[in-house]
Structures are given as structure tokens and as C-alpha cells.
Amino acid sequence: xxxVGAYVGFSKVLVAVFPVFLLAWLRFGIAAVAMAHxxxxxxxxxxxxxxxxxxxxxxxxxxxxxxxxxxxxRYAGAVTAGVVMAAIPAVVALLSRVFLKEPLSARTLCAIxxxxxxxxxxxxxxxxxxxxxxxxxxxxTLLLLGAVFCEAIYVVIGKTLTGNVSPRRISALINLWxxxxxxxxxxxxxxxxxxxIVSTPIWGGLVLYALAASMWTVWLWMTGLKHVPAARAGIxxxxxPITAALVGVLFLNEPFTKTHLLAFAFAIAAVLLxxxxxxxxxxxxxxxxx
Numbered sequence: 378x379x380x381v382g383a384y385v386g387f388s389k390v391l392v393a394v395f396p397v398f399l400l401a402w403l404r405f406g407i408a409a410v411a412m413a414h415x416x417x418x419x420x421x422x423x424x425x426x427x428x429x430x431x432x433x434x435x436x437x438x439x440x441x442x443x444x445x446x447x448x449x450x451r452y453a454g455a456v457t458a459g460v461v462m463a464a465i466p467a468v469v470a471l472l473s474r475v476f477l478k479e480p481l482s483a484r485t486l487c488a489i490x491x492x493x494x495x496x497x498x499x500x501x502x503x504x505x506x507x508x509x510x511x512x513x514x515x516x517x518t519l520l521l522l523g524a525v526f527c528e529a530i531y532v533v534i535g536k537t538l539t540g541n542v543s544p545r546r547i548s549a550l551i552n553l554w555x556x557x558x559x560x561x562x563x564x565x566x567x568x569x570x571x572x573x574i575v576s577t578p579i580w581g582g583l584v585l586y587a588l589a590a591s592m593w594t595v596w597l598w599m600t601g602l603k604h605v606p607a608a609r610a611g612i613x614x615x616x617x618p619i620t621a622a623l624v625g626v627l628f629l630n631e632p633f634t635k636t637h638l639l640a641f642a643f644a645i646a647a648v649l650l651x652x653x654x655x656x657x658x659x660x661x662x663x664x665x666x667x
Contacts, residue, residue: 378499378594378599378613378614378615378616379524379616379619379620380589380593380594380597380620380624381590381616381617381620382616382617382619382620382621382623382624383591383620383623383624384586384594385427385617385621385634386623387582387586387628388400388586390579390582391582391583391586394574394575395583396566396570396578398559398562398563398566399430399563399567399570400445400567400583401555401559401562401563401581402559402560402562402563402564402567403563403565403567403587404505404583404586404587404590404591404600405439405552405553405555405559405581405587405591406556406587406598407555407587407591408483408587408588408591408592409549409551409552409553409556410591411587411588411592412435412548412549412552412591412592412663413549413596414546415545415546415548415549416546416549416550416553417546420461420543420546420577422515422542422663423542424562425651426602426635427541427542429539430534430537430538431542431547431554432552432554433530433534434531434534434538434547434554434555434556435550435551435552435554435555435558436529436554437519437523437527437530437531437534438527438531438534438535438551438556439551439552439554439555439591440532440555440558441523441527441556442524442527442528442531445520445521445523445524446520446521446524447517448520449517449519449520449524451519451531452500452516452517452520462584464493464522464525465528465529465611465614466488466489466493466523466611466612466614466615466647467489467493468526468528468529468611469528469529469532469533469607469608469610469614470485470486470489470526470608470611471529472529472530472532472607473532473533473536473611474551474608475606476533476538477533477536477606477607479606479608481608483610484650484651485612485651487650488609488612488647488648488650488651489611489612489647490648491643491644491647492513492612492614492615492643492644492647492648494643494646495525495615495619495641495642495643496504496615496640497648498636498640500645502655503621508523513625527547528614529611532602532610532614533607535547535598535599535602535607536602536606536607536610539599539600539602539603543595544599544600544603545593545596547595547597547599547602548591548595548599548626551595552591552592552595555591597646598610599647604607607649612647612648612651613648615644615647615648616640616644616648617626619640619644622637635661
């Protein structure tokens, strides 16, 4: 999640050069080449249910999430976006309880509340002094809420998949589905795009972005999900906006205030509370479906 937050911040440079769907198409294409050897079967053949889950994982986590987020930001202000996306840990916990039957302890619920408080605080700080920060749009809010549920579904389905498929194979297969889903839109934008305007550093940044977004982070996430209940894993999504803010402060010259420090304190407290070893957390992990 920390790497995701970092590449989200740096992707502003790429979005300024490439149209959104073309950027996504190139990302999935580059990662598909890099992960081609990960497609080899290192376990039993995939049954129909697993194949459906892999498609849904990519559809919600790669394709639909990107559409909801990008177009939601077009209609909603920064405050709305930050506060709505702060609901990801809570929605993950809710869906994991409903679909995975994972227990929700008081400690996990408190950690979720701290994570939400941290991101909400950060969102309010980032929007200070901007006109867009106060803008509220019903369609934008609904799109961002859709992105929240897409990300939560991604976490829950990922937890189910890690019981039967290796993290490497999951990463390669859902990236391949993402490539298939976005290809028509990518080709459409590629036909009218002047590739001669892209500099060598931008191409290098694109390769790094593709490997980070589709390969490294997915593998890390799926490997972690093999050992961590989905509800607790969802709390770590708090690092996405936190790290994105750090990139803004350290590399994009955005201001750092006491309120930023408070947001970081909430986020760190949430993760510590959720992951600190205890008999309770051990029993939760044992109860988690494999």
C-alpha cells in the first residue's frame, strides 16, 4: 500500500503525457511481458470457480476501480474524495465479515476507526485553500463510493484466491485480464496519440510504474493476504493516501502541517493496534478461512 501511494503521487507526471486508457493499456501490456513466466502452472489446474474469481478480481480491482476513481475525481472535490476513500478499511471489514465469516473484534473495529480518522484528517488538510476541495457532486461521490467497494471486493476476493493459487500466478492472471478489458479503449486512444512527444525519461517512468502497479504491489499484497485476515489487511489501505501525501511533501513541494502529523499518528496507531501480537489476534488468524 505504501508503494501504491507513492506511484499514485508520481503518476501525475505520466497522466500529463498519456491519456488515461492508453496509460492503463501500456501499463498492463508491459507488466504482461514481465510476468509471462509467472503464468506457468505451479499447482493444481484452476477450476471454474477460481477462474471466475480471477476475472472478478481483475474486473473490480484493476478495471472498474480505475474508471470509478479517475472519473469520480473529475466531478468531486478533494474533500469528498478523501473522506469517501477513507471508508475502504471499514467496507473491507464489513465484506470480510459477510462473505468470509471473519470475526470483527473490538480491537479491529477501533483500528478501522483510527484509520478512517487519519485519512479524513489528511483529506481535509490537503483541500485547505482550494476551490475544488469544497466541491460536492452527487455523481462524483457515487463514483468514488463505487471505487471504495471495488477496492474492498478486491481485498476479499484476493483473500479467497490465496488459498488455492500462488501470489505470482494471481498477479499475472489478473493483470492479463486487465489488459484484455482495457485493450479496446487503449487502442482507441493510441490511434490518435503522437508517441513522438514522449521523452526517454517518461518511457522509463512508464516501465517503472507498470512494474510497481501491476507486478510488485500485487505480489506483495497477495503474499500478505495468505497470512493476514482480510479485515485486518484492509486497515493497511490507510497507507495509500498517507504515502501519496509524503510524496507530495518531499518531491512536489506541498506544505506539511501539524494536521498532517496528526493524520500520520492516527494511521500508525491504527496499524499498531491491528497487528500488535496477542492471544486475540492469534485466534482471529486461526479463524480466517484458508
